[in-house]
Amino acid sequence: MRFHFKSIIHILGMLLIINSVFMLTALPFSIYFQDMQHWAILKAFAITMGAGSLAFFFTRQTERVVKKRDVYIVVTFGWILMALSATLPYLFSGAIHNLTDAFFECISGYTTTGASILKDIEAVAPSILYWRSLTQWIGGMGIIVLTVAILPLIGVGGMQLFVAEAPGISADKLRPRITDTAKRLWVIYIGLTLTETVLLRVFGMTWYDAFNHSLTTMATGGFSTKNASIAHFPNPLIQYTIIIFMFFAGTNFSMMYFGFQGQLKKVWNNDEFRAYFLSIVGLSTVFGLYVGYQLYGDIELGFRDVAFQLVSLITTTGFVSADYTSWAPFLTILCFILLFVGGSAGSTAGGIKTVRHLILAKNGWLDLKRQLHPSAVIPVRLNGKAVSGEITYTVLAFVIIFLITFVIGAMLLAMTGLDLMTAMGASATSLGNVGPGIGSVGPVDNFAWLPPMAKWICSSLMLLGRLELFTVLLLFTPFFWRGN
Amino acid sequence: MRFHFKSIIHILGMLLIINSVFMLTALPFSIYFQDMQHWAILKAFAITMGAGSLAFFFTRQTERVVKKRDVYIVVTFGWILMALSATLPYLFSGAIHNLTDAFFECISGYTTTGASILKDIEAVAPSILYWRSLTQWIGGMGIIVLTVAILPLIGVGGMQLFVAEAPGISADKLRPRITDTAKRLWVIYIGLTLTETVLLRVFGMTWYDAFNHSLTTMATGGFSTKNASIAHFPNPLIQYTIIIFMFFAGTNFSMMYFGFQGQLKKVWNNDEFRAYFLSIVGLSTVFGLYVGYQLYGDIELGFRDVAFQLVSLITTTGFVSADYTSWAPFLTILCFILLFVGGSAGSTAGGIKTVRHLILAKNGWLDLKRQLHPSAVIPVRLNGKAVSGEITYTVLAFVIIFLITFVIGAMLLAMTGLDLMTAMGASATSLGNVGPGIGSVGPVDNFAWLPPMAKWICSSLMLLGRLELFTVLLLFTPFFWRGN
Numbered sequence: 001m002r003f004h005f006k007s008i009i010h011i012l013g014m015l016l017i018i019n020s021v022f023m024l025t026a027l028p029f030s031i032y033f034q035d036m037q038h039w040a041i042l043k044a045f046a047i048t049m050g051a052g053s054l055a056f057f058f059t060r061q062t063e064r065v066v067k068k069r070d071v072y073i074v075v076t077f078g079w080i081l082m083a084l085s086a087t088l089p090y091l092f093s094g095a096i097h098n099l100t101d102a103f104f105e106c107i108s109g110y111t112t113t114g115a116s117i118l119k120d121i122e123a124v125a126p127s128i129l130y131w132r133s134l135t136q137w138i139g140g141m142g143i144i145v146l147t148v149a150i151l152p153l154i155g156v157g158g159m160q161l162f163v164a165e166a167p168g169i170s171a172d173k174l175r176p177r178i179t180d181t182a183k184r185l186w187v188i189y190i191g192l193t194l195t196e197t198v199l200l201r202v203f204g205m206t207w208y209d210a211f212n213h214s215l216t217t218m219a220t221g222g223f224s225t226k227n228a229s230i231a232h233f234p235n236p237l238i239q240y241t242i243i244i245f246m247f248f249a250g251t252n253f254s255m256m257y258f259g260f261q262g263q264l265k266k267v268w269n270n271d272e273f274r275a276y277f278l279s280i281v282g283l284s285t286v287f288g289l290y291v292g293y294q295l296y297g298d299i300e301l302g303f304r305d306v307a308f309q310l311v312s313l314i315t316t317t318g319f320v321s322a323d324y325t326s327w328a329p330f331l332t333i334l335c336f337i338l339l340f341v342g343g344s345a346g347s348t349a350g351g352i353k354t355v356r357h358l359i360l361a362k363n364g365w366l367d368l369k370r371q372l373h374p375s376a377v378i379p380v381r382l383n384g385k386a387v388s389g390e391i392t393y394t395v396l397a398f399v400i401i402f403l404i405t406f407v408i409g410a411m412l413l414a415m416t417g418l419d420l421m422t423a424m425g426a427s428a429t430s431l432g433n434v435g436p437g438i439g440s441v442g443p444v445d446n447f448a449w450l451p452p453m454a455k456w457i458c459s460s461l462m463l464l465g466r467l468e469l470f471t472v473l474l475l476f477t478p479f480f481w482r483g484n
Numbered sequence: 485m486r487f488h489f490k491s492i493i494h495i496l497g498m499l500l501i502i503n504s505v506f507m508l509t510a511l512p513f514s515i516y517f518q519d520m521q522h523w524a525i526l527k528a529f530a531i532t533m534g535a536g537s538l539a540f541f542f543t544r545q546t547e548r549v550v551k552k553r554d555v556y557i558v559v560t561f562g563w564i565l566m567a568l569s570a571t572l573p574y575l576f577s578g579a580i581h582n583l584t585d586a587f588f589e590c591i592s593g594y595t596t597t598g599a600s601i602l603k604d605i606e607a608v609a610p611s612i613l614y615w616r617s618l619t620q621w622i623g624g625m626g627i628i629v630l631t632v633a634i635l636p637l638i639g640v641g642g643m644q645l646f647v648a649e650a651p652g653i654s655a656d657k658l659r660p661r662i663t664d665t666a667k668r669l670w671v672i673y674i675g676l677t678l679t680e681t682v683l684l685r686v687f688g689m690t691w692y693d694a695f696n697h698s699l700t701t702m703a704t705g706g707f708s709t710k711n712a713s714i715a716h717f718p719n720p721l722i723q724y725t726i727i728i729f730m731f732f733a734g735t736n737f738s739m740m741y742f743g744f745q746g747q748l749k750k751v752w753n754n755d756e757f758r759a760y761f762l763s764i765v766g767l768s769t770v771f772g773l774y775v776g777y778q779l780y781g782d783i784e785l786g787f788r789d790v791a792f793q794l795v796s797l798i799t800t801t802g803f804v805s806a807d808y809t810s811w812a813p814f815l816t817i818l819c820f821i822l823l824f825v826g827g828s829a830g831s832t833a834g835g836i837k838t839v840r841h842l843i844l845a846k847n848g849w850l851d852l853k854r855q856l857h858p859s860a861v862i863p864v865r866l867n868g869k870a871v872s873g874e875i876t877y878t879v880l881a882f883v884i885i886f887l888i889t890f891v892i893g894a895m896l897l898a899m900t901g902l903d904l905m906t907a908m909g910a911s912a913t914s915l916g917n918v919g920p921g922i923g924s925v926g927p928v929d930n931f932a933w934l935p936p937m938a939k940w941i942c943s944s945l946m947l948l949g950r951l952e953l954f955t956v957l958l959l960f961t962p963f964f965w966r967g968n
């Protein structure tokens with residue numbers, strides 16, 4: 001048999017069980033805040049746990065065989081099933097009334113996109129809002145496993161590149177190493193989430209808000225408990241804290257692991273980290289001073305707002321502290337471009353990722369050299385080593401397919417009636433898992449008003465982007481199913 | 485010596501001499517129409533001829549050595565010098581008052597872009613308007629030489645690909661073959677220009693208008709003698725004629741050569757031609773019926789307007805018969821995308837070109853197959869032959885650098901104060917050598933209102949796009965000048 005469906009169902013069942021346990025953690029919130037959502041949560045838990053257990057136990061006898069083709073199915077349908085089951089608390093609580101909207105909100109959660117159809121976030125019960133934040137945090141955990149373990153295994157989009165740098169991973173014997181590496185990175189993930197929570201509490205947020213925003217910061221998710229997002233908290237200490245933790249969340253977790261071990265030189269010598277760090281500092285300084293001096297007349301506020309938005313967009317977090325589309329046309333276009341940047345590979349950030357841009361830029365420069373010396377072999381160098389032509393090629397192909405998907409997405413969205421700007425913004429922000437876009441899905445808007453078809457298109461784009469395109473696209477080819 | 489500057493100056497002098505002779509052909513028009521521009525034309529001729537002759541004769545003793553590096557300089561500066569000298573008739577006649585605008589109009593001519601800073605075209609003297617049309621026609625001739633002879637020689641952007649198909653070209657002994665091939669294709673170019681002139685005259689244009697529009701059709705240039713462009717001529721016969729000749733102008737001239745020889749099967753078996761033909765027919769039919777039925781309530785008019793605009797954009801001609809930005813948002817986005825398509829390689833069309841898109845699409849599909857079979861070698865096939873990985877790579881790299889240039893161009897334009905949409909439209913249409921864009925440089929606008937800096941940015945983009953990027957970009961690298 002080409003596919004091992006029993007194994008696939010077994011794993012999907014396990015995922016549902018895990019998801020249901022996470023769901024249950026919303027119960028204490030409901031009880032504490034007395035928001036009357038305990039039955040909604042319990043029902044959602046029971047159904048998810050029940051379905052997961054059935055799938056898990058009825059397939060438990062089978063041999064544990066999972067081949068490469070099965071992995072694509074597990075990953076894609078795993079993400080979809082998690083999101084589908086996660087709609088239950090929304091639907092049972094009445095926070096969202098229809099499946100289209102609920103699925104949009106959930107896939108936006110698990111893909112850590114953070115685009116929202118909720119018009120009045122603050123009217124939603126605290127336990128349900130916590131569940132909303134948690135979907136992003138779970139998504140972030142999933143991304144860590146995906147990037148350090150699964151994508152390198154199936155070789156998607158040049159992901160081998162940074163994994164060589166991941167602590168404790170080598171080419172063979174993947175299974176035990178996966179668990180090791182993922183666990184180490186999860187410890188960092190959990191540790192940073194808790195640290196940020198404490199800091200935000202100290203700087204004046206409630207424990208609840210501090211915890212929720214920390215969950216969605218580390219996931220580079222961007223769901224907020226406030227309608228105005230981080231603009232609700234004009235406190236500079238809070239905003240700078242979030243800037244720093246967004247920066248962490250967009251950093252390769254392996255680099256953070258080395259950083260916490262005190263190997264700062266190793267971190268600084270990492271080309272991607274340096275490019276990521278320097279571009280953020282450089283752009284924030286230049287445009288921060290411009291906005292502060294020219295537009296606000298308040299250097300600190302201008303710098304903070306710009307730094308916040310640039311970091312938020314580059315790391316694909318999508319928190320909003322100011323309406324970046326109101327600054328100046330060329331800053332709007334810069335922010336639109338930043339939707340395509342993405343944080344570092346090996347972080348929870350979405351998008352194309354810094355390392356791919358770095359290879360693209362270096363390679364573009366070398367192409368000019370190659371033009372003059374067509375017979376010479378001039379490889380791209382990354383972290384002092386030559387990058388194989390194959391990986392360079394894969395990176396170029398990935399970027400092109402990313403852009404083609406963006407264009408098709410924008411085109412389809414425009415066909416549902418969206419104007420050009422909004423369609424481009426929605427397509428880019430969904431595909432890059434950022435959250436806010438430009439046009440009528442800008443930083444001060446939401447996605448509630450989109451026609452249902454547009455919501456499904458955005459949902460698909462989020463999934464495509466989050467799973468590095470190939471994982472999902474492959475399922476739409478006849479030869480994946482036929483064999484060959 | 486690394487560069488052979490005397491040879492370079494010799495060739496540039498020759499180009500100026502040729503240009504001055506072309507300039508002189510405006511004199512009969514001035515006399516016939518009695519538009520009083522004879523002195524302006526004669527002065528421009530004298531200066532251009534004088535400067536060219538000086539350069540030509542003072543370098544005549546040198547050995548005729550031209551190496552690869554010299555070619556880049558000749559091509560780039562050749563185009564710039566042609567445009568610079570072409571400003572003289574505008575400036576002397578007073579049709580345009582400053583160098584920025586005059587250079588914009590001229591580089592728009594020689595790059596066959598067709599973007600214009602003239603606010604009232606019909607107020608310009610007929611002989612000067614003829615000169616304006618002629619700059620495009622000369623540019624088109626230049627492009628034919630560039631694509632069949634020069635670019636394959638220096639190996640830019642995968643141009644080897646279609647040249648294998650060009651009649652009478654083989655790898656060695658380039659000099660005599662170049663002349664042969666270019667001459668054959670020029671015969672087609674001239675023949676089609678005259679044929680179109682006669683047809684347009686028969687269908688009701690004046691000889692003058694017919695000739696001017698034919699010059700700019702075959703160059704895929706798009707300069708018109710009328711403010712409303714082709715919308716000025718609502719005659720279906722005229723519009724269909726222009727559609728067909730735009731289609732010809734965007735076809736690989738080698739294919740037309742075979743076509744006129746009756747080798748229709750060979751033409752049809754050419755993958756690029758088939759993709760070019762079928763995409764035009766398919767898109768025109770689907771969207772033509774939509775616009776005709778849904779928006780106009782007149783099927784024929786809808787089909788004609790849509791077919792006209794699609795062909796005009798795909799072939800990068802840029803004639804306008806209707807305001808395509810007024811149809812529907814998704815059609816605006818389609819037209820915006822079409823700014824990136826470009827006609828066939830080996831035609832006078834600009835842009836990325838059909839064959840590159842074809843390789844991109846086939847390769848993207850195969851990437852999914854390669855994902856499943858990482859060790860298998862699965863090459864792209866074009867015209868029944870495997871395309872080397874090197875060429876596929878070159879195509880991907882070209883497209884990415886094209887898009888990066890577009891983004892940087894849009895960003896720079898936005899910094900001069902243009903809104904996002906206009907900046908993107910102007911960048912795309914300049915780089916793709918199309919002419920009209922979207923936003924405030926749309927089909928019913930012109931470029932006169934742009935700030936001077938924006939005009940220089942657009943001028944640079946036109947040149948970059950026309951010379952397939954690398955030719956120009958290379959001149960900005962230190963290693964080009966330093967050596968190695």
Ligand SMILES: [K+]
Binds near residue numbers: 112113220434435
């Ligand atoms: K996000």
Ligand SMILES: [K+]
Binds near residue numbers: 596598705706802
């Ligand atoms: K054009």
